[in-house]
Amino acid sequence: MTDILLTNDDGIDGDGLAALREELLDIGDVTVVAPADNQSGVGRKRSRYTTRESHEWGYAIAGTPADCVAYGLRGLDREFDLVVSGCNHGPNMGSYVLGRSGTVGAAVEAAYLGTPAVAVSAYHNVEFFTHPAAEFDFSEPTRVAGELTRAALDADVFEAVDILNVNAPCDATDPRLRVTHPHDDFDVRVEHRSVEESEVEDLPVDVEADDELVALNDKFWPHVENWENPMTEADSVRDRYPVGSDRRAVVDGEVSVSPLTAPHEAAHHEKLDAIVEQLNLS
Known part of the structure; x- marks a missing residue:
C-alpha cells in the first residue's frame, strides 16, 4: 500500500483537491494536510509557527503549502512514500x-525533505484558468495524474526524478501526454502613476496622497499582462515555444509532464575559476 500525503494551495476545501483525493484512493492510503484557506502564489514560503485543525481527511494548517508538507512529513507519526500537490485551479x-x-512549492519542499512529489494543475483550452473552480470538471486532469503517478511509481521513475510537474486540460478527453521542460519566457513592465490617477480603494497597499505608485505588471506571455487569458491569441505565440516546452504543450492542448530535480545545480565556468584563483593570489 502506497502512503500518500496530499496538499494544495487553493485550500483544503478546494474542488481540485477533493477530486484528486478520490483518484488517489485507488493508488493507496491518502492523508490530507492542506492550508486552511487559499495560499496561491506563495511559492516555498514557510512559517515559523502555525496552527492545525482536525479535518475528516486529515488536518487543515493555518499556513502555506510548504508548511503543510513540512508538518505532514515530520509532524505525523507515519512515513509517506509520495507527496501530491493539487489539483490546482x-x-x-x-x-x-x-x-x-x-x-509546486509544496512539491519542492517535499523533495528537499527526501520524499518524491507530483504537482498537478488544471487548465482550460479556452478560458485558461479554472475560476471559479465549481464551474469546471477536474475529473480528466485527476484521472491523468492518477494514471501517471501509478505508472511512475511502478517504473521507479522517482529514483532519478524528484518532482513531476503536471499541467492537464480539464476540457479534453484522452489528451496526449508530452514530456516537457519549463520554458523561461518572462518579463515585467513597470508603470508609474500618482494616487490621484488610481482607484485607491482597489489597491492592495496603503497609500498617502503624495505617494507615487509603482505597478509591476508581469508578462508571463508576450501578448498579455498579469493574469489575463492568453488563449484568445494562442496561435500568435505557438511557434515562439518549441515542441517539448511546457508552454507549447499547453497551447496545443496537451498534458505537460516536466520531470524536475529539487537542488539547484552549480554551473561551471573556467573564467570564474581563473578569477577566483587570481584573487587568491593577490
Whole structure:
C-alpha cells in the first residue's frame, strides 16, 4: 500500500483537491494536510509557527503549502512514500511561475525533505484558468495524474526524478501526454502613476496622497499582462515555444509532464575559476 500525503494551495476545501483525493484512493492510503484557506502564489514560503485543525481527511494548517508538507512529513507519526500537490485551479508552467507557485512549492519542499512529489494543475483550452473552480470538471486532469503517478511509481521513475510537474486540460478527453521542460519566457513592465490617477480603494497597499505608485505588471506571455487569458491569441505565440516546452504543450492542448530535480545545480565556468584563483593570489 502506497502512503500518500496530499496538499494544495487553493485550500483544503478546494474542488481540485477533493477530486484528486478520490483518484488517489485507488493508488493507496491518502492523508490530507492542506492550508486552511487559499495560499496561491506563495511559492516555498514557510512559517515559523502555525496552527492545525482536525479535518475528516486529515488536518487543515493555518499556513502555506510548504508548511503543510513540512508538518505532514515530520509532524505525523507515519512515513509517506509520495507527496501530491493539487489539483490546482489553473496552470503552473514556465520557469518563473514554478518559483512563485504554491502548488509546486509544496512539491519542492517535499523533495528537499527526501520524499518524491507530483504537482498537478488544471487548465482550460479556452478560458485558461479554472475560476471559479465549481464551474469546471477536474475529473480528466485527476484521472491523468492518477494514471501517471501509478505508472511512475511502478517504473521507479522517482529514483532519478524528484518532482513531476503536471499541467492537464480539464476540457479534453484522452489528451496526449508530452514530456516537457519549463520554458523561461518572462518579463515585467513597470508603470508609474500618482494616487490621484488610481482607484485607491482597489489597491492592495496603503497609500498617502503624495505617494507615487509603482505597478509591476508581469508578462508571463508576450501578448498579455498579469493574469489575463492568453488563449484568445494562442496561435500568435505557438511557434515562439518549441515542441517539448511546457508552454507549447499547453497551447496545443496537451498534458505537460516536466520531470524536475529539487537542488539547484552549480554551473561551471573556467573564467570564474581563473578569477577566483587570481584573487587568491593577490
